[in-house]
Amino acid sequence: MAEEEKEEKGEGEGKEKKGPPPIVKKILLIAIGVVAVGIVAAVVAKIVATRTKPPEITEILEKKDRIEPPPPHLSIWLLTAGESKITARLADPDEPHICQLAKVHLAHDPKYKKLQMEFFNRQIQIEDIFQGALMSKTSSDLSSEEGKQEFVKELVERINNVLSKGQVQTIYMEVIVQ
Numbered sequence: 001m002a003e004e005e006k007e008e009k010g011e012g013e014g015k016e017k018k019g020p021p022p023i024v025k026k027i028l029l030i031a032i033g034v035v036a037v038g039i040v041a042a043v044v045a046k047i048v049a050t051r052t053k054p055p056e057i058t059e060i061l062e063k064k065d066r067i068e069p070p071p072p073h074l075s076i077w078l079l080t081a082g083e084s085k086i087t088a089r090l091a092d093p094d095e096p097h098i099c100q101l102a103k104v105h106l107a108h109d110p111k112y113k114k115l116q117m118e119f120f121n122r123q124i125q126i127e128d129i130f131q132g133a134l135m136s137k138t139s140s141d142l143s144s145e146e147g148k149q150e151f152v153k154e155l156v157e158r159i160n161n162v163l164s165k166g167q168v169q170t171i172y173m174e175v176i177v178q
Helices: 002-014 022-051 115-121 123-135 145-162
Strands: 075-078 086-089 098-108 168-177
Antiparallel strands (some): 075 098, 086 098
């Protein structure tokens, strides 16, 4: 009997678990996994940050180059008031750019008395024309003075195609490419 007890004690001593309990092991494994995921995420973020350029905010019409307000013989209609802007993604193949048009004024001959009401009734359609025209342009198209003038001519033509009460003569606006 004594021998059996010793053998049982011997077997019991051999089965004693060394090290931390299983719950501690699980917590340590989870903590190591979280740290590893954090390190991988930091490395990936660093790689992405160094390979992509931050968007450069370029105001194409700088303060000194802004177009003068319309002559007194033209009436104007404010398409975008206050903080509202017309925004669209440009068609740049290499890097995505966003263009915002702010303080958009449609200038027309004052003899077209009903044109202001038509602008009001067609505001969404006119904004859609602006967005469609922007989405077909690249940032380089809008960066030169000639490109801006061509853009305004295109917009005037597109808008005049949908108007029935008069014609837009020119458009005044701020163009911001990001």
